[in-house]
Amino acid sequence: MSTDTDSDTAITAGVARADRVRDRRVRRTLFGCAAITVVTTLAIFAVLVDNGFSYFYGVKLHEAVLGATLDQQVSLTEFVTGTRWAPDHARPSHGILPIVYGTLAITVGSAFVSIPIGTATAIYLSEYASPGVRSKLKPTLEVLAGIPTIVYGFFAISFVTPFFISPAGDLLGYNAGRYNLLAGCIVVGVMTIPMVSSLSEDAMSAVPDDLRNAAYGLGATKFDVSLRVVLPASISGVFASYILAVSRAIGETMAVTLAAGQQAQITGNPFNEIMTMTAYMVSMARGESAVGTVEYQSLFAVGMVLFVMTLTMNLINDWIKRRYREVYQ
Amino acid sequence: MSHDTAESLHTDDSLRWEKLKNRLFLGLCISASLFGVVALVLLLADVVYESVAGIVEFDISIVHFLTQGARRDPEDAGFMAAIAASVWLMILTTLMAFFIGVSSAVYLEEYAPDTRITRLIEANLANLAGVPSVVYGLLVLAAIVNGIGTGSILLAGAIALALLIVPIIIVATQESLRAVPDGLRHGSFATGATRWQTIRGVVLPAAMPGIFTGTILALARAIGETAPIIMVGILFTARTPPGPFDTFSAMPSQIYIWAAQPQPHFHHLAALGIVVLLAFMLSMNAAAVFLRNRYETDL
Amino acid sequence: MSHASTTAESEDSSTIDTALSTESRDDRSSRPDETVIRSSGLDVYYGEDQALDGIDMEIPARKVTALIGPSGCGKSTFLRSINRMNDLIDVARVDGDLYFRRKNVYDADVDPVALRRKIGMVFQKPNPFPKSIRDNVAYGLRVQGKTDDVDGRIEEALRGAALWDEVEDRLGESGLELSGGQQQRLCIARAIATDPEVILMDEPASALDPVATAKIEDLIEDLAREYTVVIVTHNMQQAARISDKTAVFLTGGNLVEFGDTNEVFSNPENDRVEDYITGKFG
Numbered sequence: 001m002s003t004d005t006d007s008d009t010a011i012t013a014g015v016a017r018a019d020r021v022r023d024r025r026v027r028r029t030l031f032g033c034a035a036i037t038v039v040t041t042l043a044i045f046a047v048l049v050d051n052g053f054s055y056f057y058g059v060k061l062h063e064a065v066l067g068a069t070l071d072q073q074v075s076l077t078e079f080v081t082g083t084r085w086a087p088d089h090a091r092p093s094h095g096i097l098p099i100v101y102g103t104l105a106i107t108v109g110s111a112f113v114s115i116p117i118g119t120a121t122a123i124y125l126s127e128y129a130s131p132g133v134r135s136k137l138k139p140t141l142e143v144l145a146g147i148p149t150i151v152y153g154f155f156a157i158s159f160v161t162p163f164f165i166s167p168a169g170d171l172l173g174y175n176a177g178r179y180n181l182l183a184g185c186i187v188v189g190v191m192t193i194p195m196v197s198s199l200s201e202d203a204m205s206a207v208p209d210d211l212r213n214a215a216y217g218l219g220a221t222k223f224d225v226s227l228r229v230v231l232p233a234s235i236s237g238v239f240a241s242y243i244l245a246v247s248r249a250i251g252e253t254m255a256v257t258l259a260a261g262q263q264a265q266i267t268g269n270p271f272n273e274i275m276t277m278t279a280y281m282v283s284m285a286r287g288e289s290a291v292g293t294v295e296y297q298s299l300f301a302v303g304m305v306l307f308v309m310t311l312t313m314n315l316i317n318d319w320i321k322r323r324y325r326e327v328y329q
Numbered sequence: 330m331s332h333d334t335a336e337s338l339h340t341d342d343s344l345r346w347e348k349l350k351n352r353l354f355l356g357l358c359i360s361a362s363l364f365g366v367v368a369l370v371l372l373l374a375d376v377v378y379e380s381v382a383g384i385v386e387f388d389i390s391i392v393h394f395l396t397q398g399a400r401r402d403p404e405d406a407g408f409m410a411a412i413a414a415s416v417w418l419m420i421l422t423t424l425m426a427f428f429i430g431v432s433s434a435v436y437l438e439e440y441a442p443d444t445r446i447t448r449l450i451e452a453n454l455a456n457l458a459g460v461p462s463v464v465y466g467l468l469v470l471a472a473i474v475n476g477i478g479t480g481s482i483l484l485a486g487a488i489a490l491a492l493l494i495v496p497i498i499i500v501a502t503q504e505s506l507r508a509v510p511d512g513l514r515h516g517s518f519a520t521g522a523t524r525w526q527t528i529r530g531v532v533l534p535a536a537m538p539g540i541f542t543g544t545i546l547a548l549a550r551a552i553g554e555t556a557p558i559i560m561v562g563i564l565f566t567a568r569t570p571p572g573p574f575d576t577f578s579a580m581p582s583q584i585y586i587w588a589a590q591p592q593p594h595f596h597h598l599a600a601l602g603i604v605v606l607l608a609f610m611l612s613m614n615a616a617a618v619f620l621r622n623r624y625e626t627d628l
Numbered sequence: 629m630s631h632a633s634t635t636a637e638s639e640d641s642s643t644i645d646t647a648l649s650t651e652s653r654d655d656r657s658s659r660p661d662e663t664v665i666r667s668s669g670l671d672v673y674y675g676e677d678q679a680l681d682g683i684d685m686e687i688p689a690r691k692v693t694a695l696i697g698p699s700g701c702g703k704s705t706f707l708r709s710i711n712r713m714n715d716l717i718d719v720a721r722v723d724g725d726l727y728f729r730r731k732n733v734y735d736a737d738v739d740p741v742a743l744r745r746k747i748g749m750v751f752q753k754p755n756p757f758p759k760s761i762r763d764n765v766a767y768g769l770r771v772q773g774k775t776d777d778v779d780g781r782i783e784e785a786l787r788g789a790a791l792w793d794e795v796e797d798r799l800g801e802s803g804l805e806l807s808g809g810q811q812q813r814l815c816i817a818r819a820i821a822t823d824p825e826v827i828l829m830d831e832p833a834s835a836l837d838p839v840a841t842a843k844i845e846d847l848i849e850d851l852a853r854e855y856t857v858v859i860v861t862h863n864m865q866q867a868a869r870i871s872d873k874t875a876v877f878l879t880g881g882n883l884v885e886f887g888d889t890n891e892v893f894s895n896p897e898n899d900r901v902e903d904y905i906t907g908k909f910g
Binding site: 148150 | 347348350351354355357358359360361362364365366368369371372375376379428429432433435436437440441449450452453454455456457459460461462463464465466467468470471472475492495496499523524525526549550553554555556559560564581584585588589596599600603606607610614
């Protein structure tokens, strides 16, 4: 029996109140989970700054704020200008430049592999390949990005260096070591090819066919269309893929540790061993350095520099993506 | 000469150069595409060759390799403890990352109002995905291993991996939730369901295959991650399978230890370890593809 | 603008209850009308656009009320504002009053979830859940906590939706296995399983073939024995066949004619409505 009074109360909060309360409780829990991702970022930043501070001043930042006396052990000037990196040495020195150089050398060197090859692959996939070929080639290349980086490191020392780089070094009159910069550049370059090729191909495929047809109508060849129409029209997306590949190369750890070595030096010879910031972090973790030592603290100072570098890349990437969207509106 | 149409439709010298240029360019593009494929084949062939060489030249017994823990002596070393550690890592990582990742995605897709906080969370996700994995290791090293003082235990490694893959699971879950037609949501609301009843009763079940697929792919990435494990754990050769509160050496870190040794015997052990690791990843990927194909047509 | 029949106000609603469901259609239509839903000065906006403009309407109990008009005229918007499905659209805004019995559903203390438990809805495109037939019908029962005699209610709902004979042996199969017409009847079963007072239907047959449409139309007439049915349709013949009351919306979200279906179709007061019904407009 439903009377007017029944219906009136039935649609006010009463009936579904228990369900409503649960809905709100669930909503709060879910929000809490989403907030964890923000907390993670803040925690990363806090941990790096807090511990990195102790590398320079002997006490953590929060301890300093609470009144602990500073005991300067490393000067910021030495850190950013020094050219010898050996915090764990008997005669320590704290110039980060050699390992920053190592990271940049790997990044630039690998970009020389991944960018030309990735871009040419993307043009082939987008402009030449039949749908059948594309549907097989693209996922095959993406397997390259899925292989653990430790495997690339193994590949470098067991194949790339002995079978390519040593013979090439002999030919050119250099003595290539077991670990060398060139091997690191090659394997990191190979593993980032699919980032460039897949994302660039996405950008190129998004170029409207009208543009291509207009160019063909003017008597352009496929070469002209690819390089003078499609590539310029998709350049922001293509560029974003480069940034992503470079960002990945900066943070790359295991492959460069195994391939390029752990000797911090600034060298122009690609057959020499170098050390990246990430390789330094692995070597310190291996050494089981005790908490509170300068070596342990240095991990976080280096980590901070690394974090800032990749964050910068991500922000550039974001900025390009936003511009990219505007172009197509 | 352009006046003479019949003549100018034939290929002249400048067009011949155009054609050559086009052919060269296509050749270049095809070579570039093949470069990646060749690199992949070489890499896999190298790993297989080194493993087989280990079995043939150094008499490594596969059974021994798969059933024994690691030893300092290469003659006697096995992969069992590392495999067990990785399986534990995967289980614990899944327990932590799946709930947090799916919950966050449900909040962002189904509940979140379009506010600055929501946009901040979304932007932060993109940023987190770009943070190098080694940095996650640093975070857990400082905050949990030494901060809380757990020491280099397996659970700490699992936390690092969970933090690493949560953003990946969130993005995959968001995509699956977006693929659920709004008609289903409206059908549920119209029966008087609350938002949560709608999500639990209709939206999540419909999105689950996609969520599982994304989670498995994220785990396949986590199982091969080496850097955070090395930052968190102490590098050593683990003799016996660890529990969640023991120190540990997982598959990738054990491979690193072996690969970094000078003796060739260890190299072949590393190669065999890689085969096992890739086999794990391959089966996880196969499971993900199977799930996707099995449930793809249902909606 | 013509309003609902004048008998509505004089009606003593307490004398009418659901026991009427056993009465034949003729008995039912001879009775004075009881108003279940009354809108007064209802405006709906989507952002800057006004979708409904000052709608006054009284929808009688246990009758079929058809809302017709050209596409974009606001008839679906009106339907969705009855059970507050418009709440799900961020930019939608409602002014004016809409009463369900004597309660304004846009009052602050009204819970749309509770409202929708009283007012079921069937959509244009059949939207069964990717669950078994049984679970589809049981869904609303579970949601609303009506967990006693679930099997009995499922059978009753499926019989009510004229689907029982076709599916009684395969209740465990997925609802998506059914044909389009069966899916739509499954959605109707889902809507009536929880025993709402009103059923809203948004062009329920527009995605179906003629045979399935005929079945749905028969079903709607049967449903009106027990439920108040409000149906949006773009098919005027359908409205003429199955409805007791007809509301004609024309562009701009205006209700231009409302009355007994026979009156509206045979002798419309508004010239534009006559043009629309005879096909000169729309």
